[in-house]
Amino acid sequence: MVSQNGLGLDEVLLVPSASDVLPNTIDITTQIADQVTLSIPVIGSANYTTVSRAIEFAHEGTLAILPSSLASAENVAEIKAAGNENLAGAVVENVSDAGELVQAGVDILQLVVNDELVQNIKAIKSANESLPLWVGPTTDLAVAEQALVAGVDTIVVANVDNTPLTAPVTTVMAFAELAAKYDGNVILGSDVKYSGDVVKALAAGAVAVMVDEDIITDVIADNIFQISGGLRSGMGYTGSGDVPTLRRQAQFVQITAAGLTESHPHDVELTKNAPNYHQR
Template sequence: MPNKITKEALTFDDVSLIPRKSSVLPSEVSLKTQLTKNISLNIPFLSSAMDTVTESQMAIAIAKEGGIGIIHKNMSIEAQRKEIEKVKTYKFQKTINTNGDTNEQKPEIFTAKQHLEKSDAYKNAEHKEDFPNACKDLNNKLRVGAAVSIDIDTIERVEELVKAHVDILVIDSAHGHSTRIIELIKKIKTKYPNLDLIAGNIVTKEAALDLISVGADCLKVGIGPGSICTTRIVAGVGVPQITAICDVYEACNNTNICIIADGGIRFSGDVVKAIAAGADSVMIGNLFAGTKESPSEEIIYNGKKFKSYVGMGSISAMKRGSKSRYFQLENNEPKKLVPEGIEGMVPYSGKLKDILTQLKGGLMSGMGYLGAATISDLKINSKFVKISHSSLKESHPHDVFSIT
């Protein structure tokens, strides 16, 4: 009888990175990365195409910081087009707070109202700052992506999104290594050969090679690692995320095809590990769902503020339009839907900018330990050790009462 256990597979908590001799300071590293051969990001972060994570407000906020948001598809074609247009027509407010002769910032040029200090008037204008790190297209507009899937109206949806000047499309499926997904990529690429496509989700080298062969510009990796995903227990399918990234990287190495690690990111250290395993960027849902900019509902529970976070494989999300992502488009009766996700809530976490500050800071610190001045260096020069359960316990705070 053949051995059906092909190999051991690992995820974020199973490994740790080995530090290297370094002359690189965290403050000196570059977080710029490629999303595709045509599109670069100034930070390696995408917000996920989930209806409790990314609409125009989130997409604008993350693009201003240097990343990109993917507008979910659980809405009408016209509504999704309008969300794209809101991002593409966003206008930066510039601060007029300089001396015309010297170009120096001058608080005194503001006229303070009664009972308002000049310094306060000056501070009130500071929110109109420029965003030099913003992710913009060649026309100086913020970049934004949109998700599509296998629906009856997919080609019509793509046409409208292209008219709205979407920068990139995500062919969004729970199983990207599907003949239907492959045929859809062929159709879109035939009609729009210059439109960049992200395809996924996948976890194997074979899937990567097949999607690359039909024109995918970027691959999204992850089946089952998300905090609200139940695919691995409902369907029994998935590959732990570090191994999945490594396997897909085997297919993409020495090509111009980029990788997004999608799902399972809980700490900034997981971002470092995902990129070290071969990803060019990471897609985040859970950590962004609690932010001010997410479109999800605010909930007060036991006197504390939360925001709803709903898996796209949950019953409620499938009713709203994500059935096709799980190949259940023909199921019109809710009782016949088989969910691969749950509904939950996450603590309210404030502004996206503050969450990104912590994630970027952890990534920069990790790059310093590894002597990696760039994202590419981090991918190429990193080595892991497999750790034990005891090592994982040792990795987290222990033997103290935490006061923070």
């Protein structure tokens, strides 16, 4: 397990860097698999996703992960039918759940951690070698390494019970370092409350983050628009023209609680509330 004596998203700021990139020229796409690129590195978490929400995420050029209770061929087909290029993902608990989803056109499978994890990974990959396979949620480095050795592509870092991580920045760093040894990726699966958290998670080594009602309110498209603006702003602040550059060169500095308050908007009069910021 990762040490709990690490850094949270609220305990760090990104170090500014000389920048010649303008926010509107920054590329915020992220490649999460050889043949899967997202328009924004933000994914709907399984604990938040419904079929309608998955369609909304897909319309924004990204995807949401159907929970196992909704992971059916019919629901994947409905997401695909709503748009020719729509991406669909689903949680599966064992090999027998995977076949029909693949036939329906699912783009991503997220496999839950259980006693048959390694066997399930090998079985799914042997039948669908090019299909991106994720494992999670997990915070166990040993489990993650077993999965990566078995052939999984991405580790979703989060607590199984959906409780917040104690040290998400440090945890993502540790998992990203491990995943890199096996050409794998890491996704932060929880704890994202602000667009700045997205920037920090990517800087720590994640290729994307998962979001839920902690940051998504009202119309998903409006929230994605706000997040993309915050992401571009943060990337420009570090001189990063694209997500790989941010992951490669960004640096953190630890801050105090007072510093956190200063880092958020204060002493200003808002003319219009942001869709997901006014309640913080």
